[in-house]
Amino acid sequence: MLSNLIRQGIKPTPLIVCAGGTSSRCAADGLWTVDLRARHRQLIINEEREEVEVGTGLTMAEVLQGLQPRGRSIPVGLSTIPGCGFVLTGGIGPLTRSQGLALDHIVGLCGVWGNGNIFDLSAPTNPASPGTASKNETHQQWKGLLGAAPFLAVVTAIRLRTQKLTPLVIWRSVCSVQQLEIAIEAAETWEHSASLQWAWNDNIELFITCCADDPAAMEAMQSLRTHLGYCPESSMAIVAGQHAQPAFGTMARAADPQERIHSEVISRLGPAWGQRLPSLMADLKELMNNRPHAGCQISAQQLGGASAQIPVSRTSFIHRNAIWKPWINATWMACDAKGQESALAWLMRANNLLSDYCPGVHLAQIHPHLSCHHQELNDAFKNWLPGLKHLKSHLDPYGLLPPL
């Protein structure tokens, strides 16, 4: 049905796709939205293969809920609210360092290309080996879908490898700028399942996780705790899995905003900060001291480890050397045009500044409506962008989906 609709032609373009509906691009004035949440809700578990087929209308919370009784899971982000847009755009979370990106778990994809053709693809068995022209074409399509699907297709179902459900240790605390620097410095030496997430708002929140069955990670966490010293807000918990993880970022805010707020988010990717950490901290401090709205926040999550093991050539998530994903959340009060202008100016300034430390972009949010869109595409896909454009010229020749 979707294929027929697309073939008949949809105007105006781009067609907006809503999976979880958590981004500012799940609907837009004057444009059509395909809302996957109504029809694509299947969750089919294949216990023998340790795989699950997920309709792209499900949220991550619903996927985890379906898998949990079988003792299985997939690595999700810091919140389980997002939908399958999370998986298709990379999917970075507290378990990325030990289990890889959510996207690295994809073994099959079904959907409709922007040209109306239906596809049902499985992960190539030997992606590196040269093959026939048609096999190479399928490999390129697969690579395009893993990390750049929103520009090429509407994905209706994803088959994912599952993981054994493992308890997690989560340590949350608030800290000073100096303590954040110490925590980042320590985290950059970690070679186990521990990962550091932080959020900088009214306070700085540390959110450190590791697998409960990883003694080396537990020891590193404990040693950092001792190093940072006593903090009354500090709490350590063991949870059964990511479905039970506490909300990230709540300790960073002094109070929840009472007003209705709008926001834009830009996420960057970069290597270890090492010697440049003091200057980054000074820059962040200046940005946070001059944020235009109380909701404006800078946060970061740690990747590397398992996510760095996948060859760059295999997916459109090319920043495999990235250790940090900082993201900037710019907020303003709904209907406050002046507030929006200052928040977006702050966002651009923060983005420019962070791009020096983190040259890559994680395109978890697409911004065709913002001036930085083209630079973001370049920073997200670098040398692979021409290949993606070539794919798009065949698979979405009339620009049904967001522009590349």
Ligand SMILES: Cc1cc2nc3c(=O)[nH]c(=O)nc-3n(C[C@H](O)[C@H](O)[C@H](O)COP(=O)(O)OP(=O)(O)OC[C@H]3O[C@@H](n4cnc5c(N)ncnc54)[C@H](O)[C@@H]3O)c2cc1C
């Ligand atoms: C509370 C919260 C926490 C988050 N935490 C993390 C995190 O820890 N790690 C992380 O990596 N990201 C995180 N994100 C970012 C999130 O993964 C992205 O914003 C993602 O795109 C959201 O997908 P969605 O399906 O919920 O949103 P939607 O708004 O429905 O989709 C976003 C866009 O993705 C594309 N898209 C979605 N589904 C499809 C599909 N089936 N076929 C083709 N295109 C599609 C479309 O362009 C769509 O407009 C978080 C976001 C929120 C709101």
